[in-house]
Amino acid sequence: MNSIPFPDLPRLPLPVRVLFTGYLLAIGVGLLIAGAQIMLTHGMADGKPGLSIDDIVYSYHGNRTNTRLESALNGSMKGYAPDEERQILIDWARRGAPASDWEPTIQPIVQQYCVACHSTMPGIADYNHLANLQERAEIDTGPTVASLTRVSHIHLFGISMLFFGVGLIFAFARGFDPIFKSLLIVAPFAFLIMDVAAWWLTKWQPGFGWLVMFGGFGYSVASTVMIFTSLYQMWLLRVPEAERQWDTAPAAEVSSHR
Incomplete structure (x- = not known):
């Protein structure tokens, strides 16, 4: 019994290729923005531009020579308040965050520079309350x-779920050894699990910080290869006319293969 030929990327119907392309482009732009977000948060954990091992260690193990508030103010939150106001908050945290300084000195700074985010965004502390800020003034x-x-x-x-979609589309790619294709499809999932596991390991032992960078780099490279390969094969790869029968075979001919 003959079976219908498997539809690879260059031979997919136009509407399917358009659907797949829209998804891949959106995911690609999302990955770029995610990378920028990492640079603006984790990449500033040590107070210096660029992602380093110290940034990873400070983000997951903490900078245990400083308070959490000081680490944030000298790192990812550095650009949100002038140097003078940031130093006032840092000195207050170093002195043990006394409540007596809250209303006359600290609260006005927090109200002006912090609560726009730290009172409205879910998942982060509300700095309208002194206790929440005092908690951040503990050792990082x-x-x-x-x-x-x-x-x-x-x-x-x-x-x-994002990698599932990218891998599903890449599964239709032609010209790859099935074993290599399978390894490339599973690679982002493996690197993602490695990345998240490394967060926990780094919190326990800072020496695992390099594993976080390796995991993130690994799934980024694997997914980028699949995205560009899929886009190239859908729109630029030329297929001999004799191989495009899956696109044009009459319904009756297709039925005869069943």
Whole structure:
């Protein structure tokens, strides 16, 4: 019994290729924006532009020579307040965050520069309340277990679905050894699990910080290869006319293969 030839990317119907292309372009732009967001948050954890091992360690293990508030003000939050006001907050945290300074000195700064985000955005502390800011004035030990758990499950569920779509489309690519194609499809999932596991390992032991960078780099490269390969094969790869029969075979001929 003959079977219908498997439809590879160059021979997919136009509407399907348009659908796949829209998805891949949106995912590609999303990955670029995610990279920029990492540079603006984790990449500033040590107070210097660019992503380094220190940034990773400070983000997950913490900078245990400083308070969490000081680390944030000298890192990812550095651009949100003038140097003088930031230094006032840092000095207050170093002195143990006394409540006596809240109303006359600290609260006006917080109201002007902090609460626009730290009172309206879900998942971050409300700095209208002194207790929340005093909690940030403790030694920086990185994210809490509860916070790390929340972020981990969001990443695993959400990003896995993105990689599923990219891998599903790439599964229609032609010219690849099935074993190599399968390894490339599974690679982003493996690197994602490695990345998230490395967050927890780095919180426990800072020496695992390099594993976070390796995992993130790995799934970025694997997904980029699949995205560009799929786009190229759908729109630029020339297929001999004799191989395009799947596109043009009459319905009766297709039925005869069943």
